[in-house]
Amino acid sequence: MPSPLSPDAAVAICRQLLAMRAAERHELDEIRAYWLGEQPLPIAPVGVPEDVRRMAKMARVNVCGLVVNVPAQSMFVVGIRDNNAPPGENDPLWSVWQANKMDARQSAVHRATFAYGTAYEVLLPGQPEPVSKGRTPRQMTAAYGDDPDWPEYAIEALVARDGSTYYELYDDVAVYTLVEDAEAAKQANEPFHPVFVSLSEHGAGVCPVVRFVNLEDLERTPHSEITPIMPLQDQLDFTTFDLLVAQHFGAFRQRYILGWTSEDENEKVKAAASRLWTFDDDSKTIQVGEFDQTDLSGYLDSRKATLEHFGVISQVPPHNLLGQMVNLSAEALVAAEASANRKNADRETTLGESWEQWFWLAGKYKGQILGDGAQVRWRDTEARSLAQTVDALGKMAQMLGVPAEALWSRIPGVTQQDVEEWKAMRSSDALAGLFASVDRQMASDVSQDPAPAV
Secondary structure (H helix, E strand, O other): OOOOOOHHHHHHHHHHHHHHHHHHHHHHHHHHHHHOOOOOOOOOOOOOOHHHHHHHHHOOOOOHHHHHHHHHOOOOEEEEEOOOOOOOOOOOOHHHHHHOOHHHHHHHHHHHHHHHOEEEEEEEOOOOOOEEEEEOOOOEEEEOOOOOOOOOEEEEEEEOOOOOEEEEEEOOOEEEEEEEOHHHHHHOOOOOOEEEEEEEEOOOOOOOEEEEEOOOOOOOOOOOOOHHHHHHHHHHHHHHHHHHHHHHHHOOOEEEEEOOOOOOHHHHHHHHHOOOOOOOOOHHHOEEEEEOOOOOHHHHHHHHHHHHHHHHHHOOOHHHHOOOOOOOOHHHHHHHOHHHHHHHHHHHHHHHHHHHHHHHHHHHHHOOOOOOOOEEEEOOOOOOOHHHHHHHHHHHHHHOOOOHHHHHHHOOOOOHHHHHHHHHHHHHHHHHHHHHHHHHHHHHHHHOOOOOOO
């Protein structure tokens, strides 16, 4: 079994990973800013009034969050199937999932994966079950070698209650704790100065960090869902800013009077508010008119076109962007979401492999083997009517002979707990029916016995 790193080796590797972390931090911070709607404001000309600067702040219409939230709202792991469990039931390692409240916490992992292109789950020994915690690339940096599944090293930066910074360094043997000596870093003119504190062996045999990738490719390059649409987000904000300025300064009609002025301010106010204007001066020298209001349709069409391009690039369904699809049938809604469903199916394949890797590591801690045929189950969130679904499932049971119990989990909105409860209820009903049948048979046998001779 490999030996833990020496303190000097742990410090050296920590420095390398912190340098990698610093190199990618700016890009990750920019992605997070767009994700949260804190992207740079549209550029306003120098010397504009304060109300125009306020319009620039109002012009941020964040749609970047949609490329993260829409797919995340359609992806939920609801079980893990393996030959270690009876047909239709979850693997015993599902208890680790439930103990870590992953039903709720999985969405945070998926959202971080879509936003940054990568996310991590750290799984360590614990009692009574292994303990898992999710991390974003802003919190954790991992270095991979020849093995694409498990990193050689990973580091996590944390902040203690007293405000000091410390690091958790992971490898295939142990977890190493190092603290940041800010004073030593300042004296040495260094960006960081980690100092070794302690180590704790985890016994996993691999670096206990599972990576989740948004879009798999052969170069293992993170593909953020937000990065490709940043230019469109800037276009949308800029168009909205121009729309607000035009609406504020030129969307209302302005009237003018040529050949007449008044020194009395009250007369000017009265003229501005009057529906009928009259003048005592020679009417031949006075001209009254109004400017045409600014046509805003060009701005609105431009913004709509940007949103349409956004939908094409991101594969977000159009009704999530434009809000113009109402009273749609189930078939029309399925057609509208076809592109998004294909994208979700692709992501479920990639993320599913990572979750299976997570279950394998949990089994390693518990001394249980997860079979090669293990597969996570995803909740069916595809848009279709309940009547249509039930009709299709009923035909599968009647015409194809598929057991009804095997189809329960395919009903939209049904959880694994619901399926197990239904099975228990059916088993209880079956036993009750069996006992009733035995009672009837016994009563029938008693009634058929000949009367005793006198």
